[in-house]
Amino acid sequence: METKEMICIGCPLGCPLNVTINEMNEAGIEVSGNTCPNGHTYAVNEVLHPERIITSTVPVTGSSDVRVAVKTAHSVPKGKIFECMDEIHRASVKAPVHIGDVVIKNIAGTGVDIIATSDAL
Numbered sequence: 001m002e003t004k005e006m007i008c009i010g011c012p013l014g015c016p017l018n019v020t021i022n023e024m025n026e027a028g029i030e031v032s033g034n035t036c037p038n039g040h041t042y043a044v045n046e047v048l049h050p051e052r053i054i055t056s057t058v059p060v061t062g063s064s065d066v067r068v069a070v071k072t073a074h075s076v077p078k079g080k081i082f083e084c085m086d087e088i089h090r091a092s093v094k095a096p097v098h099i100g101d102v103v104i105k106n107i108a109g110t111g112v113d114i115i116a117t118s119d120a121l
Contacts, residue, residue, distance in 0.1 A: 001020060001021065001022055002020070002021045003018065003019065003020050003021070004018075004019045004021070004047070005017065005018055005019070006019060006043065006046060008033075008034060008038065008039040008042045008043065009042065010036070010038030010039055010041060010042040011036060011038050013035060013036070015033050015034050015035050015036075015039050016033050017031055017032070017033045017034055017039055017042075017043050018031070018032045018033050019031050019043045019046075019047060021047060024047075024048065025048075026044050026048070029043065029044050029047055029048075031043040031044070049077065050077070050078040051075035051076060051077055051078060052075055052076065052078050052081060053071060053072050053074075053075055053076075054071060054072045054076060054081060054084055054085065054088070054114075055069070055070070055071045055072075055117070056069075056070055056071070056085065056088045057069050057070060058070050058088060058091045058092060058093055058103055058114075059091075059092040059093075060092070060093055060094070060095055060097060060120040061092060061093070061094050061095065062094050062095040063095035063096070063097075063120040063121060065095070065118075065119075065120040065121075067120075068093060068097050068103070068116050068118055068119075068120040069116065069117040069118040070088065070103050070104075070114050070115060070116055070117060071114070071115060071117050072084070072107065072112050072113075072114060072115075073112055073113045073114070073115050074112050075112075076107065076108070076110045076112050077110065080108050080110055083108040084107045084108045084110070084114075086108075087104060087107055087108055087114075088104065088107070088114060091103065091104055091114075093116075093120070095120050095121060096119075096120065096121045097116045097119060097120040097121075098116065098119050099116055099117060099118060099119055100115055100116065101115065101116045102114070102115055103115060103116055
């Protein structure tokens with residue numbers, strides 16, 4: 001049995017959660033301290049398969065902008081963050097780039113695209 005403390009980010013309340021892990025499955029995880037159902041869901045997901053959104057920048061050629069802001073279109077597994085960042089650091093794009101344009105498809109084999117979050121014209 002393992003116990004973890006975490007702060008829920010499932011809603012604006014930021015509840016302090018106590019998570020007891022008896023088994024590595026949903027039924028084996030006990031959550032207390034949450035004031036809404038989002039807390040339980042957040043804690044179970046964080047224990048079983050943590051994911052994160054990645055934000056960064058990529059160099060741009062052919063524009064007065066030197067870099068363009070990018071992010072993952074969806075969360076990626078936490079264990080893939082460094083692999084994703086390696087690909088992002090090796091990437092560059094040619095202007096024009098518009099918000100929502102796919103900059104890198106299927107980053108690190110996750111099935112998630114890297115998209116522009118700013119324009120570079």
